[in-house]
């Protein structure tokens with residue numbers, strides 16, 4: 001296990017996601033035939049099988065579908081960050097994303113809470129989408 005926090009490595013299939021994230025925007029593949037967004041990126045729409053896909057911006061808004069609190073770091077790289085929350089966020093556009101949930105107080109997270117995307121700049125090239133509970 002690495003001692004340093006792992007940095008995502010974009011590949012041709014995920015490069016548009018990381019390029020948008022670097023610009024602090026959330027983008028996902030959308031089918032030009034049925035109109036549905038999906039995640040993770042695939043060569044064909046998982047709903048209708050169409051190969052006609054395009055990356056489009058998402059609202060960055062969603063709700064907490066599920067979450068858990070991590071108390072034991074998976075590697076030394078995360079030892080200084082525990083406890084932290086990992087969530088599945090249901091985006092307004094439909095897809096569910098596994099993500100870090102950033103809160104002032106880990107005990108305040110609730111399933112169904114509205115969340116907004118935020119971005120954590122990991123280095124000069126990669127920004128990681130995370131989610132924060134929407135402030136009223």
Ligand SMILES: [Zn+2]
Nearest residue numbers: 031034045048
């Ligand atoms: Zn489709």
